[in-house]
Amino acid sequence: MSREESVKFPVSEAFSFSLESIKRRFGRALVTMASIILGISFLSFLLTTGRIMAVMRQQSGTAVQAYQIWMAIIAILICAVGIVNSMLMSVTERYKEIGTIKCLGARNRHVLEIFLIEAFFLGLIGGAIGAVSGWGIAALWQYLLPLMMQQGSAQTEALVIAARLWLEFNVNEPLIFLSNPLIGIALSVFIALISSIVPAYIAAKLSPTEALRYEA
Amino acid sequence: MVMRYEYAVETEDLAKYYIMGPVTVKALDGVSVKIRRSEYLSLMGPSGSGKTTFFNMVGGLDRPTRGKVFIDEVDIASLDAYELAWLRAKKIGYVFQTFNLIPVLTAMENVLLPMIFTGVERDERIRRAREMLTRVGLGERLDHKPGELSGGQQQRVAIARALVNDPVIVLADEPTGNLDLHTGLEIINLLKTLNTEKKVTIINATHDLKMIDVSDRIFWLRDGKIERIETRAEVAVREVE
Numbered sequence: 001m002s003r004e005e006s007v008k009f010p011v012s013e014a015f016s017f018s019l020e021s022i023k024r025r026f027g028r029a030l031v032t033m034a035s036i037i038l039g040i041s042f043l044s045f046l047l048t049t050g051r052i053m054a055v056m057r058q059q060s061g062t063a064v065q066a067y068q069i070w071m072a073i074i075a076i077l078i079c080a081v082g083i084v085n086s087m088l089m090s091v092t093e094r095y096k097e098i099g100t101i102k103c104l105g106a107r108n109r110h111v112l113e114i115f116l117i118e119a120f121f122l123g124l125i126g127g128a129i130g131a132v133s134g135w136g137i138a139a140l141w142q143y144l145l146p147l148m149m150q151q152g153s154a155q156t157e158a159l160v161i162a163a164r165l166w167l168e169f170n171v172n173e174p175l176i177f178l179s180n181p182l183i184g185i186a187l188s189v190f191i192a193l194i195s196s197i198v199p200a201y202i203a204a205k206l207s208p209t210e211a212l213r214y215e216a
Numbered sequence: 217m218v219m220r221y222e223y224a225v226e227t228e229d230l231a232k233y234y235i236m237g238p239v240t241v242k243a244l245d246g247v248s249v250k251i252r253r254s255e256y257l258s259l260m261g262p263s264g265s266g267k268t269t270f271f272n273m274v275g276g277l278d279r280p281t282r283g284k285v286f287i288d289e290v291d292i293a294s295l296d297a298y299e300l301a302w303l304r305a306k307k308i309g310y311v312f313q314t315f316n317l318i319p320v321l322t323a324m325e326n327v328l329l330p331m332i333f334t335g336v337e338r339d340e341r342i343r344r345a346r347e348m349l350t351r352v353g354l355g356e357r358l359d360h361k362p363g364e365l366s367g368g369q370q371q372r373v374a375i376a377r378a379l380v381n382d383p384v385i386v387l388a389d390e391p392t393g394n395l396d397l398h399t400g401l402e403i404i405n406l407l408k409t410l411n412t413e414k415k416v417t418i419i420n421a422t423h424d425l426k427m428i429d430v431s432d433r434i435f436w437l438r439d440g441k442i443e444r445i446e447t448r449a450e451v452a453v454r455e456v457e
């Protein structure tokens with residue numbers, strides 16, 4: 001058999017197929033992402049708070065406690081379980097679709113690719129939302145809360161300190177400023193991919209007849 | 217010049233048994249048939265007689281317990297995973313009772329999909345998808361999603377998708393099963409027209425007796441066995457008697 005006579009599914013096509021799936025089933029994507037957003041947001045909040053506190057005390061490094069990191073890790077493990085669960089649901093909901101694309105020529109590898117690329121995007125989007133919101137909440141918490149608690153000249157003073165901290169934090173250390181959200185996003189993509197391997201594998205191995213017989 | 221075999225499909229003692237604990241269900245039990253190129257064939261039989269099982273075996277979707285299927289004189293049991301995927305993508309078009317369009321894709325994108333798998337170049341595949349959808353009467357509905365189309369329209373998209381790669385065979389499993397009488401007739405006539413126009417072999421599992429009028433031959437299936445094979449004329453004669 002010649003090379004011509006072999007099914008193709010370029011990665012670019014797999015990407016656009018996965019993106020369409022996410023876009024047009026955004027509700028389901030949000031459910032899958034909910035746990036990721038919460039977990040990463042919590043982590044990002046802790047890291048940012050730790051960093052701000054360290055800057056305030058003129059220390060380098062971070063003021064996060066070890067137990068807080070452990071809490072974040074546990075939160076993220078729970079979010080991994082959440083992803084496995086909703087990816088399995090999404091595979092089940094799409095049995096017919098999987099059977100159909102197998103009839104149209106998709107090989108197991110192509111189905112695996114579609115689901116893993118979807119997981120990648122869910123991790124990326126969920127991670128970004130989580131990281132930015134956690135960072136934002138931490139910043140508001142650290143800067144605005146003291147402001148609201150103070151009155152009169154004390155408030156002005158707090159405002160000056162906040163502004164100085166903000167400059168120091170964001171301008172003098174842009175890498176550190178960026179690194180926490182980036183760590184959050186990378187971790188999120190990694191977890192989304194790991195948690196989707198088993199569901200994606202199940203989808204890929206489905207026989208077309210089994211998949212088509214399934215009534216949603 | 218491409219070689220043309222006389223038979224698009226041949227089966228030899230084809231059987232599929234399902235072992236369910238102590239019971240063995242003989243869904244297909246020794247079916248040997250030859251189906252000619254560009255023939256319109258209906259597979260008739262009561263519920264549970266093995267029509268869908270036959271569809272799955274001939275379509276390379278499931279492995280038989282016993283016997284062989286030849287498509288274009290190639291024993292499909294000898295194909296590896298790559299070749300089997302190619303067979304499904306290029307040589308066979310599938311039409312289902314439940315339409316089975318990809319819900320998140322538009323009519324156009326659904327029809328494009330099989331050509332992505334066979335590697336048709338981008339502009340060409342858009343041209344062919346548009347032409348095929350126009351051919352089935354949906355030229356104005358290219359960007360509609362399945363949920364925005366009626367049952368009959370969805371089945372037209374499915375037929376366009378099944379035919380767009382110029383397959384040797386179109387396998388249809390109760391294509392009118394979810395449609396009302398009138399729409400069902402339209403789909404039957406569309407399949408018949410495409411069969412004549414494109415010389416594509418159509419194998420149609422159905423218990424819709426309207427199908428007899430357009431079929432070249434009818435296989436009557438019962439309990440996994442071929443009960444009899446008749447031409448349309450023979451059915452008509454029998455009906456008069």
Ligand SMILES: Nc1ncnc2c1ncn2[C@@H]1O[C@H](COP(=O)(O)OP(=O)(O)OP(=O)(O)O)[C@@H](O)[C@H]1O
Pocket residue numbers: 234236241242243261262263264265266267268269270423
């Ligand atoms: N996966 C399976 N496991 C066990 N038994 C099966 C399976 N698939 C089909 N059967 C049995 O095989 C027989 C033939 O089924 P098949 O689906 O081929 O019938 P059919 O002619 O298509 O019926 P219908 O008109 O209702 O669609 C039936 O008795 C059915 O219960």
Ligand SMILES: [Mg+2]
Pocket residue numbers: 267268269389
């Ligand atoms: Mg059936």
